[in-house]
Amino acid sequence: MSEKLLPRAERRRRTEGRILDAARTLFAELGFERTTIRAVARMAEVDPALVMQYFGNKQELFRRAVRVAPVPDAGLDSDELVEYLLGTLTLKIGELPQSSLAMLRSMLTHPEAAASARELLGRQIDRLADSVHGEDARLRAALMTMIMLGVTVGHQLLELDELREVSQEEIARVLRPSLRALTGPEV
């Protein structure tokens, strides 16, 4: 146990990291309400009071735990667009970051998670709308986003057998035409 010998700053950094990891795991698995500060502390091998001392309250702990990477920039043609989406699916199915899972898990029942989800999905829609042309570009971008949301929810959160049984490549292959049907006319 060389941990006791670490300098103060480093020790603090690691403990905070352990708490955030535990929080992400539990929020992703159970959602905001069913995750207790006590359980997070137990998993991080720390006193519950320390979690409060570091993060103020449960709300703020959640906020810090679900900080998610920003959506990359736009400017793709139709083909690249579809492959980008199917790629995120592959990514999602493989190892979607637990911070995103935590947000998705709580988005239907926790007001702030819902707000975060709306913002994230809104950015995704904006980004797609830039690469989609023709009429109803924005609506089509929104529907593409909803398709990906539905598949991700079914696969990652509901863990439906029908999606778990097949490979990510197979899902991408079968789903591809549906996304292509929503990309606008070629430029």
Add this chain to the structure above:
Amino acid sequence: MSEKLLPRAERRRRTEGRILDAARTLFAELGFERTTIRAVARMAEVDPALVMQYFGNKQELFRRAVRVAPVPDAGLDSDELVEYLLGTLTLKIGELPQSSLAMLRSMLTHPEAAASARELLGRQIDRLADSVHGEDARLRAALMTMIMLGVTVGHQLLELDELREVSQEEIARVLRPSLRALTGPEV
């Protein structure tokens, strides 16, 4: 207030109905965890203890509140299939029964709601798989179901502006090609 004069059986029936209506409303709006027996009782204008007396516990109240209509039987061709799905969307967007909304709202955070959702979606997939032909019939049926789930979640539960701003017919029109892309070859 002629209610006081009603016969016992009728009075009981109406009170139970009021409780179930209140429960459905709150479960659909807040999900299982954030809905309290006390809030349900308040909305039904009844003492909290009465809810327990009638339904035993919160779990059973939820079970009774989310009883959902069974999925109709199969045997459609590809066109009918797509229109059936888009029709449920119209239905969903208009007035999806609150019992279904209650189940959907809690499916990511409440274990039993998740089980119900898996069962309901599983039946939907079975039903579609009967009307879809060719290879990967089951996977394609599952993806069609996930598409509808994603659109419904985005529209009904997350209430995304991008979907709320347009009419249900417009959504159906733009979404149709994506569903058609998943129906098998014509018989």
Add this chain to the structure above:
DNA sequence: TCGTTGAGTCAACGGTTGTTGAGCGAAATG
């Protein structure tokens, strides 16, 4: 070396929640 800082613990409070048991009063029953 000595005082200060800060990581981490301990025990407790106040509030909310699901749940229970005793009891009231009006309707049903004979």
Add this chain to the structure above:
DNA sequence: CATTTCGCTCAACAACCGTTGACTCAACGA
């Protein structure tokens, strides 16, 4: 009319939760 039934309320309990304040002790800076 007397008695039983039962819809319904009242008050309380036990458990759990987020949160707080006082405290311990080792690392740090002068």
